[in-house]
Amino acid sequence: MSxxxxxxxxxxxxxxxxxxxxxxxxxxxxxxxxxxxxxxEASGAVATGPAAPTQAxxxxxxxxxxTTPADAEVEPPSRWxxxxxxxxxxxxxxxxLAVLLALVVGAIMIAFTDExxxxxxxxxFARPGDTFIAIWESVSGAYxxxxxxxxxxxxxxxxxxxxRPLTETLTFxxxxxxxxxxxxxxxxxxxxxxxxRGQMLIxxxxxxxxxxxxxxxxxxxxxxxxxxxLLGGALWAGIAGLLKARTGAHEVIVTIMLNYVAxxxxxxxxxxxxxxxxxxxxxxxxxxxxxxxxFPSLLGPQYNLHFGFILVVGATVLVWWILSRSSLGFKFRAxxxxxxxxxxxxxxxxSMYVYAMLIAGALLGLAGxxxxxxxxxxxxxxxxxAGIGFDAITVALLGRxxxxxxxxxxxxxxxxxxxxxxxxxxxxxxxEIVLVVQSLIVLFxxxxxxxxxxxxxxxxxxxxxRPRPIVTKxxxxx
Amino acid sequence: xxxxxxxxxxADVPALATTVVTSWKAPIAFAAFTLIALALAxxxxxxxxxxxxxxxxxxxxxxxxxxxPAMPTLWVVIVLLALATGYSAxxxxxxxxxxxxxxxxxxxxxxxxxxxxAAAGATIPVIGLxxxxxxxxxxxxxxSLSGVISERVGVVNIAIEGQLLAGAFTSxxxxxxxxxxxxxxxxxxxAGMLVSFVLAAFSIKYFVDQVIVGVxxxxxxxxxxSFFYSQVLVPNAAQLNTPPRFDRLPIxxxxxxxxxxxxxxxxxxxxxxxxxxxxxxxxxxxxTKWGLRLRAVGExxxxxxxxxxxxxxxxxxxxxxxxxxxxxxxxxxxIGSGIAFNKEMTAGAGFIALAAVIFGQWDPIKATLAALLxxxxxxxxxxxxxxxxxxxxxFMLMLPYLVTIFAVAGLVGKVRGxxxxxxxxxxx
Numbered sequence: 001m002s003x004x005x006x007x008x009x010x011x012x013x014x015x016x017x018x019x020x021x022x023x024x025x026x027x028x029x030x031x032x033x034x035x036x037x038x039x040x041e042a043s044g045a046v047a048t049g050p051a052a053p054t055q056a057x058x059x060x061x062x063x064x065x066x067t068t069p070a071d072a073e074v075e076p077p078s079r080w081x082x083x084x085x086x087x088x089x090x091x092x093x094x095x096x097l098a099v100l101l102a103l104v105v106g107a108i109m110i111a112f113t114d115e116x117x118x119x120x121x122x123x124x125f126a127r128p129g130d131t132f133i134a135i136w137e138s139v140s141g142a143y144x145x146x147x148x149x150x151x152x153x154x155x156x157x158x159x160x161x162x163x164r165p166l167t168e169t170l171t172f173x174x175x176x177x178x179x180x181x182x183x184x185x186x187x188x189x190x191x192x193x194x195x196x197r198g199q200m201l202i203x204x205x206x207x208x209x210x211x212x213x214x215x216x217x218x219x220x221x222x223x224x225x226x227x228x229x230l231l232g233g234a235l236w237a238g239i240a241g242l243l244k245a246r247t248g249a250h251e252v253i254v255t256i257m258l259n260y261v262a263x264x265x266x267x268x269x270x271x272x273x274x275x276x277x278x279x280x281x282x283x284x285x286x287x288x289x290x291x292x293x294x295f296p297s298l299l300g301p302q303y304n305l306h307f308g309f310i311l312v313v314g315a316t317v318l319v320w321w322i323l324s325r326s327s328l329g330f331k332f333r334a335x336x337x338x339x340x341x342x343x344x345x346x347x348x349x350x351s352m353y354v355y356a357m358l359i360a361g362a363l364l365g366l367a368g369x370x371x372x373x374x375x376x377x378x379x380x381x382x383x384x385x386a387g388i389g390f391d392a393i394t395v396a397l398l399g400r401x402x403x404x405x406x407x408x409x410x411x412x413x414x415x416x417x418x419x420x421x422x423x424x425x426x427x428x429x430x431x432e433i434v435l436v437v438q439s440l441i442v443l444f445x446x447x448x449x450x451x452x453x454x455x456x457x458x459x460x461x462x463x464x465x466r467p468r469p470i471v472t473k474x475x476x477x478x
Numbered sequence: 479x480x481x482x483x484x485x486x487x488x489a490d491v492p493a494l495a496t497t498v499v500t501s502w503k504a505p506i507a508f509a510a511f512t513l514i515a516l517a518l519a520x521x522x523x524x525x526x527x528x529x530x531x532x533x534x535x536x537x538x539x540x541x542x543x544x545x546x547p548a549m550p551t552l553w554v555v556i557v558l559l560a561l562a563t564g565y566s567a568x569x570x571x572x573x574x575x576x577x578x579x580x581x582x583x584x585x586x587x588x589x590x591x592x593x594x595x596a597a598a599g600a601t602i603p604v605i606g607l608x609x610x611x612x613x614x615x616x617x618x619x620x621x622s623l624s625g626v627i628s629e630r631v632g633v634v635n636i637a638i639e640g641q642l643l644a645g646a647f648t649s650x651x652x653x654x655x656x657x658x659x660x661x662x663x664x665x666x667x668x669a670g671m672l673v674s675f676v677l678a679a680f681s682i683k684y685f686v687d688q689v690i691v692g693v694x695x696x697x698x699x700x701x702x703x704s705f706f707y708s709q710v711l712v713p714n715a716a717q718l719n720t721p722p723r724f725d726r727l728p729i730x731x732x733x734x735x736x737x738x739x740x741x742x743x744x745x746x747x748x749x750x751x752x753x754x755x756x757x758x759x760x761x762x763x764x765x766t767k768w769g770l771r772l773r774a775v776g777e778x779x780x781x782x783x784x785x786x787x788x789x790x791x792x793x794x795x796x797x798x799x800x801x802x803x804x805x806x807x808x809x810x811x812x813i814g815s816g817i818a819f820n821k822e823m824t825a826g827a828g829f830i831a832l833a834a835v836i837f838g839q840w841d842p843i844k845a846t847l848a849a850l851l852x853x854x855x856x857x858x859x860x861x862x863x864x865x866x867x868x869x870x871x872x873f874m875l876m877l878p879y880l881v882t883i884f885a886v887a888g889l890v891g892k893v894r895g896x897x898x899x900x901x902x903x904x905x906x
Contacts (some may be wrong), residue, residue: 087676114710192689193828247503249887253833257886270871379527394697397690430708432821435701438692443676446691447684 003110047382085458087361097451106437107139110429114138128459142429149422150415154282156198160302165418171375171413174308175200175367179392180410181319182237182363186251188323189356190336195240195255196364196389199233203365205266205383206232208286209276211293211373226311226369234358234366236262241357243268246351251357258371259389267382278379286379295374308370313407315366320403322359330357398442496643504576507884508563508584514590515559519552527598532737533605540738545620548598555591558583593858600865607861608854610742612749615853616814617642617754617824621831622838623759624670628800629840630763631793632776632898636678636692638700639828641801644669647703650819651711653721659813662721663748671798671804673699678797682790685902696828704821711819712801722817744853748806748814756804759842772796776896779903787904804828812838837886840895852878 034100067148077085087093111117116139119132148154150169156162185194193199207229216224240258243249244472269275278287295307323329335352343349371384395413399406420434444451452459514844529550530544562584566576593602622640628635645666653662677695712720724746733743760813763769771792774782811823830852838845855878863871 031728109705113706114807243883243887247887249883250836253836253886254883255882256826256829256833260879261876261883272870310755330801380705390697397693430705432701432708434704435697437701439698439701442690442694443686443698446686446694447680449684450680459837 014225022382037352058457091448093457094448094451095112095445097455098441101444101451101454102437102440103143105440106394106433107143109433110139110142110437111135116419133303134336138427141454142423142427142433145423145426145429146416150418150419164303165422167299167303167414168418169411170309171304171306171414172417173411174306174312174370174374175388176391176413177312177317177407177410177415178308178367178370179364179388180395180406181315181403182360182367183392184396184399184403185319185323185363186356186360187330187396188336188399189332189352190252191241191244191353191356191360192341192358193237193240193255193360193364194390194393195237195258195361196367196392197385197387198259198389199236199361199364200368200389201262201382202236203229203233203361203368204380205269205276206287207365207369208372211289215290216292218292220291222295222373225293226366229369229372230362230365233368234362237357237361237364238392241354244357245353248362251353257283258458263382270382283381287380288378289373293373294377295370304375306370306374306375308366311366311370312410315363316403316407319359319363323403328355364392367392378444394438394442398445412441483714485644487656502567502570504581505563505567505570507625508559508566510884511584511588512556512559512563515552515556515588518558518592518595519549522595523611524548524595524598524679528594528597529601530593531601531603531605533740543601546594548561548594551594552591553593555587559591562587572799596862597865605737605740607857608737609744610857610860611850612741613810613815613853614747614851614856616710616749616752617807617810617827618831618834618849618852619846620755620810621804621828621840622834622849623755624762624800624807625773625835626806626838626840626845627759627803628674628797628840628897629835630776630896631772631796631800632896632901632903633678633681633778633793633797634688634692634900635800636800636832637673637695637825637828638804638825640692641670641673641804641826642808642811642828642831643696643699643703643822644673645805646811646823647808647819648805649809650721650812653716653813655720657722659722659724659747662813663792663809666805666809667776667802670801670803670807672801673805674798674801677796677801682797684710685904687803688900688902689840700822703819707821715818719818721813721816721818723813734780735785746814748810751806756842756846759803763842773896775903776898779898779901783903783905789862789905793903803833807831825902833882835880836895851881854878855881860880 001067116134117131118193120127120134124131151166153162153165155302156164179200182195182199183193196211207225210225210228214221214224236258237255240249240251240254241256244251266276270277270286273279276286277283278285281287297303297304298307298309303413321329323332331342331347331352332355334345335348335349335356339349341359342352352401367388368385371386376384391413395409396406398412399409416434416438420431423429423433449459451457525550527541527545528548530546532541532543553750562580566580566584569580586696621642624641625635625638648669649659649662649666651662651712652665653659655664673695676698677688680686680691707719720858726744726746727750733739735743745779762770771782771787774785775789777793782792783789808824812819817823831849834845834848834852837848856875859871859877862869862874
């Protein structure tokens with residue numbers, strides 16, 4: 001296969017050219033924020049995350065005046081029309097509709113496989129109402145459980161208890177964001193890092209070993225374990241970067257292979273006394289982490305949210321800074337866009353590959369460390385990565401490989417994960433439905449024309465096209 | 479590690495200065511493996527004899543098992559390995575390529591030496607080892623053929639895992655419902671093709687990045703099959719998830735050939751289809767009009783379009799074909815082995831197949847060989863854990879992956895895929 005192209009660039013190609021016209025629509029929720037970021041990155045403007053809405057609104061308010069002189073002969077469309085058109089063709093609406101579509105497909109799957117619906121559908125033509133009631137009950141029950149498991153549980157008496165699902169969402173999001181940043185950063189350099197699993201496992205093992213096997217004072221212990229984990233992940237990913245730089249070995253193969261190597265290596269260490277196995281136990285599991293190494297919880301002991309989330313926010317800022325403010329990030333993006341051009345411009349492409357993989361591995365290492373020192377502190381097994389290394393790829397794709405996009409995508413997926421488990425517990429809907437919905441969201445967001453066709457939205461290219469034919473025809477006729 | 483040698487132009491032909499690129503990778507890799515063998519012999523010597531059992535008890539033609547003393551054999555092998563290393567170094571120093579046969583001979587020698595060392599004092603059932611390797615390689619081979627076709631036509635196929643899984647799920651379901659394995663086979667092809675349709679539609683019509691679509695499709699198929707497995711198959715396991723299995727079909731004369739017969743010709747229909755598929759894809763790709771067009775579209779779509787080949791249509795249908803082939807490979811997991819479907823039962827086989835595609839340099843035969851290597855290495859671990867090897871089983875399981883990294887970094891190096899793979903063709 002060829003070098004996987006930068007999805008951000010690919011996405012921008014597929015996106016409409018006039019991204020500047022994006023209106024800050026009133027849709028709340030993660031997707032619209034993600035969208036603001038996408039727009040910023042895609043348009044090439046270097047803007048900060050918080051500044052995004054103001055920029056977008058400035059450009060949006062400027063557009064009517066900007067477009068009118070271009071087609072002076074044509075009657076300028078009314079302001080309402082322009083605004084509505086911008087909302088209908090903007091990125092935000094696509095994101096919202098993509099989530100909606102994915103949820104609809106999920107609802108269909110839930111309804112079709114629900115036993116009560118199946119029973120009622122046997123006598124559908126005699127009493128169709130029963131079927132619809134059964135469908136409504138199964139779907140609304142599932143999605144209510146999803147909401148209550150991920151955002152706010154109205155069945156609790158106090159606000160403190162009701163808000164707990166939201167903190168669970170953030171806890172689940174923590175490693176997803178860190179991992180997504182790692183995969184996304186590699187994407188920006190034109191590399192496809194499928195090795196998240198291995199990098200997380202190695203990082204978790206190093207951090208875990210320091211966490212339970214070393215005695216250090218509070219704070220320092222945590223820091224040493226964290227740094228050790230990050231180094232472990234970075235070095236593991238660095239193997240792939242180094243081999244790509246030195247021998248041209250394809251990073252997709254090497255990272256996939258390193259996943260398996262790491263898994264078996266960690267499995268072996270987990271069952272070998274004296275390495276990672278808990279003393280006096282025959283299970284392939286480590287002893288619990290020492291109190292001095294565990295990440296402190298952020299909101300008190302009744303919530304699971306831990307210090308790792310702060311680290312991940314910091315990592316997001318750091319990656320944003322690296323990519324859009326540092327010269328290293330500029331080189332990264334240059335190599336990602338076109339390695340040949342970058343080489344001609346005097347950038348050392350090979351060392352960029354190594355640096356990018358080192359940073360990406362450290363970020364995935366952060367995901368592994370936050371699992372070991374934050375989420376599962378009672379000792380871990382070889383399944384500590386919990387598929388996050390692969391989920392991170394989807395997160396990075398949904399976030400279009402931009403730091404803040406990944407942050408929001410990670411929280412969205414964290415919400416699905418937290419809600420999915422409570423949906424399974426409450427309604428018996430298998431948690432895998434979340435995978436389907438997640439992947440459909442990414443698919444639909446990646447293909448705006450499809451969403452537009454389904455909802456019969458206007459094509460954003462339509463406005464620029466409309467006035468033009470009259471002029472060109474006359475010119476051609478002469 | 480590679481060096482560019484500027485051949486000094488001879489005095490009488492000054493105009494033709496040719497550049498010969500030779501690579502020291504192969505000799506260096508050879509030397510590394512020789513040293514590994516040497517290290518085994520020096521630091522971990524093992525006593526006893528090793529027996530290679532070459533026949534099943536019920537075979538018509540009986541050959542005696544070969545018994546060799548472990549350490550002397552290993553030493554002989556080490557000498558031979560050193561000779562091969564020296565020969566390859568000689569070839570490279572005289573600016574010639576290291577031929578493929580030398581690499582194969584080297585690999586076989588090394589494996590023989592390693593097996594004699596690892597199984598000292600025990601018996602290795604050679605037939606069982608090879609038979610199992612081939613079986614384990616079947617889905618990988620189908621998957622890598624799918625990858626080869628799809629990428630040769632210009633669509634990166636990361637969705638092999640999804641196609642295999644879809645094939646496994648559908649074949650189990652349909653074969654259980656109908657009681658006919660062959661119906662499951664057809665259904666699996668259709669399912670793989672459906673996954674391909676999504677890949678093709680999104681990447682060709684909507685120009686979505688092919689890597690994105692592939693990765694997402696894997697997640698989607700995993701989610702769908704796991705969801706329906708939990709919701710539908712588990713409650714009705716008796717009707718929906720008890721697939722019949724393909725019977726072994728020994729081919730009359732061929733199956734009596736010693737060693738080769740029992741390994742290659744006492745297999746199921748799926749395996750025979752695999753032989754046919756490999757041959758057809760190879761001949762088709764390189765010796766037919768279809769293959770030429772396919773490769774043209776993958777290498778230079780503009781040029782192909784100029785001569786009148788419908789680029790996007792060619793891509794669409796060939797990607798669909800690739801999906802059908804991978805779906806066929808998925809049947810191995812369920813009706814090919816008579817196992818009920820389970821969540822995520824392909825367990826990363828699609829990614830290994832992807833590695834085999836790149837390892838095999840987008841060539842159906844080489845990709846098949848790479849897939850066989852993976853199958854062999856996985857099965858070697860099974861065999862050695864049965865006879866009790868000195869190496870922890872995790873390290874044996876790691877071996878195929880380590881060998882791949884070595885091979886990709888050492889032998890293959892920078893590979894070049896089809897030029898237009900991954901790029902949507904937007905006709906302007």
